[in-house]
Amino acid sequence: MKRVLFDIAALISRVTIGVxxxxxxxxxxxxxxxxxxxxxxxxxxxxxxxxxxxxxMTAETIGGLFLIIGLLVPLAALAVLGVALGALIFVHAxxxxxxxxxxxxxxxxxxxxxxxxxxxxxxxxxxxxxxxxAYRRRNERRAAEAEAARAPIPVTEEPAYTxxxxxxxxxxxxxxxxxxxxxxxxxxxxDTAAPARGESAEAGETPSTYGRSDADxxxxxxxxxxxxxxxxxxxGLPRQREPGKHAAPxxxxxxxxxxxxxxxxxxxxxxxxxxxxxxxRRKDRG
Numbered sequence: 001m002k003r004v005l006f007d008i009a010a011l012i013s014r015v016t017i018g019v020x021x022x023x024x025x026x027x028x029x030x031x032x033x034x035x036x037x038x039x040x041x042x043x044x045x046x047x048x049x050x051x052x053x054x055x056x057m058t059a060e061t062i063g064g065l066f067l068i069i070g071l072l073v074p075l076a077a078l079a080v081l082g083v084a085l086g087a088l089i090f091v092h093a094x095x096x097x098x099x100x101x102x103x104x105x106x107x108x109x110x111x112x113x114x115x116x117x118x119x120x121x122x123x124x125x126x127x128x129x130x131x132x133x134a135y136r137r138r139n140e141r142r143a144a145e146a147e148a149a150r151a152p153i154p155v156t157e158e159p160a161y162t163x164x165x166x167x168x169x170x171x172x173x174x175x176x177x178x179x180x181x182x183x184x185x186x187x188x189x190x191d192t193a194a195p196a197r198g199e200s201a202e203a204g205e206t207p208s209t210y211g212r213s214d215a216d217x218x219x220x221x222x223x224x225x226x227x228x229x230x231x232x233x234x235x236g237l238p239r240q241r242e243p244g245k246h247a248a249p250x251x252x253x254x255x256x257x258x259x260x261x262x263x264x265x266x267x268x269x270x271x272x273x274x275x276x277x278x279x280x281r282r283k284d285r286g
Contacts, residue, residue: 003124010123011070014077017113018067021080025060046090059083067117070126077118084111 028037034053041049059079066076088104088111095102122128264272 006120007123007125007129010117010120011125013113014067014070014073014117014122014126017080017110017117018064018076020064020110021060021083022064022068025057025062025064028057029061044090046086052086056083056086067122070122070128073122073126073128074118077114081111081114081118084108084114 032040034050034057037053037057038050041053046052060083063076063079063083066072067080084107088107092102092104092107095104097103097105097108099105124130124133
């Protein structure tokens, strides 16, 4: 609101002051002219009367016109202010204040008003205000464009998707893999084979499966093991003596071992068969 009041007050002041100075300037040009004004300044003892006369007439005419339209208001106000100060000092100051006595009251008031216009300007309701507003808006637009050009352009980074970025499917837990099936043991076959081995041992025969364990009944062949002398023997079978290494009691070295009929007595052979037989009933019979 204060800005609007100032613009209105400045408009009224500059137009009024401009009209007054423009009227005085036109009066001098149309009246006595440059030569008449020069003679008058010479009589008033004004230094450089011709130059002073030309400046006064030009400043009042052009300066007053610029104040009315509001163009270059500070410069125009300074020009007419110089004219008012010269008139006050060289013409009106000796005559006092009042204008009826030729005093300086009029030139003093006009000079003070021109000083205000020179400092504060003519307001927005003037040619200067329009030009200054357009210039300010252009500068603001250029500043905004320059700032936008200097500002970094924001770049939106999109996440990079690959072929492997898929939603994992729900997997069902798998049952643990079963181990190799263990063949069922045939208890009936094992029980049947035991008496058969016992009967063959009773008859004094050497069975082919003599000394086999239950694992041999399942069909797995016995693995051979190496003895101290380097010969191989199967688990569950009696080790065969080497010729000449283990002699029977009362026999000569090099004679047969367990299988020699002349090395062992009948009673000793029965005791050995009883110890090595798988069927416990062999002991009862013995």
